[in-house]
Amino acid sequence: MTNTYIESFPAEAKVVRAAFYSSFLALAIGGLFGIIQTLHRTGYYRFMDSADYYTVLTAHGVLLAITFTIFFLVGVFTWATTTSLDRPVEDIRFTWAWYGLMVVGTVLTAIPIFAGFTDSEMSASVLFTFYAPLQGHPLFYFGLVLFVVGTWLAGVDWFRSWWAWKQEHPDKRIPLPTFMVLTTTLMWYIATLGVAAAILLFLLPWSLGLVESVNPLLTRTLFWFFGHPVVYFWLMPAYMMWYVMLPKISGGKLFSDPLARVVFVLFLILSVPTGIHHQYLDPGIAEGFKFIAMTNTMFLLLPSLLTAFTVVASMEHGARQRGGTGYLGWLKALPWRDPVFAGMALAGLMFAAAGFSGMINAGMNINYLVHNTFWVVGHFHLTVGTAVALTFMAVTYWFLPQVTGKALWNRSVALGQVVLWFVGMTFMSNAMHRGGLLGIPRRTAEPQYDGFEFEAAVGSVGELDAQIALGGALLTLSLVLFFANVVGTALNSRSDDLPANEYADTLSGPSDAPLVLDNLKLWTAIAIVLVIFAYSFPLLSIIERGGLFGPELTELPVHIGLGLEYLWATTISTVTTASETVVALGAEVNW
Amino acid sequence: MNIHTYEKLWLVAAMVLIVGFIATITYGSVGLGITMVGDQQDTVEPTELDDERFSDPRVAQVGENEYEAYVTAQMFSFQPDPIEVPEDSEVTFYVTSRDVIHSFSLVGTNVNTMVIPGEVAEMTVEFDEPDEYGVVCNEYCGPNHHNMEGMVYVVPEDEFDLTELDAEAPGEVETGDDIDVTATVENRLLDPIETTVTLEIGNETVSEDVTIDGGETDETTFTVDSAQLGEGDHEWTVTVDDHTDSWTVTVADELEDDDADDDADEESNENTDAGDDADDGENGTEDETDTDETESDASGGDGE
Amino acid sequence: MRISKGALLIVIAFIAPLIVELRTVLAWVNVELTVLESVVLGIGLIGVILVWALWPQSQSNGTESAETK
CATH class of the missing domain: 2.60.40.10 (Immunoglobulins)
Structure with a gap:
């Protein structure tokens, strides 16, 4: 008899496992597309038409940024509420229902995306941001709606657990993991209103032909209303792991429960009224609104800086418990051999670097230099691509035994995997950042132009390409090792010798945290007020300027033969010269 | 609430950092005059750009060393292309789109804006030295997005005319x-x-x-x-x-x-x-300008 | 071993960002490393670390006991 999660909550463990496997499937396909893009962009290996690159890119973005992350986090959040409240979900059928809805939503979204590879008229190569007037097939939008509704119901599930628990424990503080789940869920509810409005009021009716036109700036602004907080939706579960798992695995306790609550409250309040910082360079939005978004964004640094302190302090506490000494000598006493620890520590380290490039992005007028360049791609491969993804992969090595009851297939392979990810991402994101500073754009199949060349300040563009390809190859290898472990573990037989389902204690416990921190209604109200403050005037101004349904637009349904209609602008010869340039670039590489 | 001394120090340092960042950005806006693309311009109808500026995309002189460039972006080109302006000039770009969202970005500089149908982006740029800059669209705009490019030539004063x-x-x-x-x-x-x-x-x-x-x-x-x-x-x-x-x-x-x-x-x-080889049949008005003659050294890449 | 095998692996991995960023930093002071020089430097550094980690005593597992708790 062990005390694993599957022993305590066998029914819930099945749902969590299903959510994890769904997320891993998305990771596998998305990762495969990642290496395809890497080789295509850099020109090392192009086996498809460049127009198909954007279909690959759409799938890569949607599958990794939405499917992989969110499926994983609903698993983690279900684990967190059931474990920390020590009670099963209220109704397991309801839990399966929202999981099922998310699956259906994903499949419906994936169908038109993947149809983009075929000759069929259905397509949705509109990228993860689906900016109008580019138009995807209605199924694409409909699937996204179902997926988001699924996550809403998942939130209801966690709230139901908490309400039921509160009836039985009226005087107890909300356990920290549940507190984190609830604040994150509230933030998600507010954030998704934006994308729900964009899709249900405008994009879906438009793609169905019910309305003639949309206001591109309005739907874009509504997208970013959701698009920025969604990154915190990915990040919060990673933070939760750093707060409740990392201290335990380091061998100690969480430094401060109250500060952890403060951090999550700050994210609830500040995540949404910042989205306009993705639109610093949008015409039609006044500078003042951009300034407000910039200020809010800068204050969002605070919870992340607090997290850095708490996490490092907790690790040091753990190391000293294990016999570590000295100013920095304690670092040696940390359990580096443990892939769960090493992965999370390396992810945290890379997140620090991501924070720095994020500060550049957030700088309103500095943003001119990097906006929509490759720099931004480098940035979010450090945040969602490492801080989140690597943390998720690392904790998978702890979660898999918990939800399968089977021992991890191979710990050494797991350690190699997280280290490879770190090294691969170092190469790739460094080159992406530097490429962005040269002006190399993001989201392009062939960043090689006829009229000019990018000039590298250090090294050459060819070297940057080589570095990106090397990084991409290492990341792909890392993914292969990860899946080997997932499959290997699933094929193992049940083990009786597994760690118990526990999370970290705290040095400074919840009794130190003022009661007001647990007042979710108050924080939600403040969050809503801030959102109204930050968004009502910009939205009203956009609607006043461009109209609710915008100006007349050229019909541009991507799903009916856009490619042929607009090929007038280019000729085969430009494509040929571009690929010749690529060959030339490739030849210059002296790696 | 019980907060460790070190943690308090860290909190204070973090706040100082944040306020410092906001201060530098504010200085950039107020002190250095780096204004943001904003809502200065009225909206336009993307499908019928028949106003005086965009019906004939071009560079126009509006004052001593002051120029205005009216630019349209469309799948998958910019108009006019190339854009030619003199050295030591102050050029205000007005950029709009005829179809989807594009960008107008001078490679290696901070001249960069989104181009949204219905909206007009306004950006004032000072060009000092003769130089040449590539222009890219850095927002995905369709299957040939990667072929959308243009050039800006900053030519010596005495070689510039309209x-x-x-x-x-x-x-x-x-x-x-x-x-x-x-x-x-x-x-x-x-x-x-x-x-x-x-x-x-x-x-x-x-x-x-x-x-x-x-x-x-x-x-x-x-x-x-x-x-x-x-x-x-x-x-x-x-x-x-x-x-x-x-x-x-x-x-x-x-x-x-x-x-x-x-x-x-x-x-x-x-x-x-007849005399126009560089142009691909677009109705740009800079057609007659023989750009090859005015190329200067290709050392672009310095920030503007 | 001066440090555990796990820690050694992490330290070696950490050489990657160091070397990669070093090129950019050195360019600021007008020292331009080629890719080959960077690779050689990286391998050299890893060698030094390996020597440092393994040299004094290979018989005792002093610090490794900390890891197994």
Whole structure:
């Protein structure tokens, strides 16, 4: 008899496992597309038409940024509420229902995306941001709606657990993991209103032909209303792991429960009224609104800086418990051999670097230099691509035994995997950042132009390409090792010798945290007020300027033969010269 | 609430950092005058850009060293392309889209804006040195997004003009008749220019000095005796500074009526585009500018 | 071993960002490393670390006991 999660909550463990496997499937396909893009962009290996690159890119973005992350986090959040409240979900059928809805939503979204590879008229190569007037097939939008509704119901599930628990424990503080789940869920509810409005009021009716036109700036602004907080939706579960798992695995306790609550409250309040910082360079939005978004964004640094302190302090506490000494000598006493620890520590380290490039992005007028360049791609491969993804992969090595009851297939392979990810991402994101500073754009199949060349300040563009390809190859290898472990573990037989389902204690416990921190209604109200403050005037101004349904637009349904209609602008010869340039670039590489 | 001393220090340091960041950004805006693309411009109808600016995308002079560039972005090109401006100038770009969301981004500089249909992005840029900059669209705009590019040439003062040349002549004349070659030269600068209109035809070169006031158009007509040229095809070229326009005139003993009329019509129509190789048939107005002549060293990449 | 095998692996991995960023930093002071020089430097550094980690005593597992708790 062990005390694993599957022993305590066998029914819930099945749902969590299903959510994890769904997320891993998305990771596998998305990762495969990642290496395809890497080789295509850099020109090392192009086996498809460049127009198909954007279909690959759409799938890569949607599958990794939405499917992989969110499926994983609903698993983690279900684990967190059931474990920390020590009670099963209220109704397991309801839990399966929202999981099922998310699956259906994903499949419906994936169908038109993947149809983009075929000759069929259905397509949705509109990228993860689906900016109008580019138009995807209605199924694409409909699937996204179902997926988001699924996550809403998942939130209801966690709230139901908490309400039921509160009836039985009226005087107890909300356990920290549940507190984190609830604040994150509230933030998600507010954030998704934006994308729900964009899709249900405008994009879906438009793609169905019910309305003639949309206001591109309005739907874009509504997208970013959701698009920025969604990154915190990915990040919060990673933070939760750093707060409740990392201290335990380091061998100690969480430094401060109250500060952890403060951090999550700050994210609830500040995540949404910042989205306009993705639109610093949008015409039609006044500078003042951009300034407000910039200020809010800068204050969002605070919870992340607090997290850095708490996490490092907790690790040091753990190391000293294990016999570590000295100013920095304690670092040696940390359990580096443990892939769960090493992965999370390396992810945290890379997140620090991501924070720095994020500060550049957030700088309103500095943003001119990097906006929509490759720099931004480098940035979010450090945040969602490492801080989140690597943390998720690392904790998978702890979660898999918990939800399968089977021992991890191979710990050494797991350690190699997280280290490879770190090294691969170092190469790739460094080159992406530097490429962005040269002006190399993001989201392009062939960043090689006829009229000019990018000039590298250090090294050459060819070297940057080589570095990106090397990084991409290492990341792909890392993914292969990860899946080997997932499959290997699933094929193992049940083990009786597994760690118990526990999370970290705290040095400074919840009794130190003022009661007001647990007042979710108050924080939600403040969050809503801030959102109204930050968004009502910009939205009203956009609607006043461009109209609710915008100006007349050229019909541009991507799903009916856009490619042929607009090929007038280019000729085969430009494509040929571009690929010749690529060959030339490739030849210059002296790696 | 129990907060560790170190943690308090860290909190204070974090707040100082944040306030410091906001202060530097504010300084950039207020002190250095780096303004954001905003809502200064009224909205437009993307499908019918018929206002004075975008119906004829071009560079226009609006003051001493001050220029305005009206640019449209569409799948998968910019108009005008290339854009030519003089050194030491202050150029205000007005950029809008005819179809989807694009961007207008000068590679390696902080000249960068989203281009959203219905909205007009306004950006004022100072160009000091002669240079050349690539322009990319850095927002995905469709299957040929990667082929959407343009150029901005910053040329030396003395090589810069906003002269439009359009020369016309009959396609065919009868031996003995006069050939009238009419050169229409428009000076779109604010200041007058002094220049020379030159016609080369056969072995002959005739020229005339002209002074054209700012914003004015001058017509110069050269009359050539076809008998002197003799029977056959004769190429003629009109040159004003580095703008050229050329075509061929056929001198025949007897005009064949049917063909002659048709040909003449066609030729005089086409003839306006004759000297123009760089252009792919877009109706840009900088067409006549021979950009190859004005290229300076290709050291682009410095921040602006 | 001066440090555990796990820690050694992490330290070696950490050489990657160091070397990669070093090129950019050195360019600021007008020292331009080629890719080959960077690779050689990286391998050299890893060698030094390996020597440092393994040299003094290979018989005792002093610090490794901390890891197994």
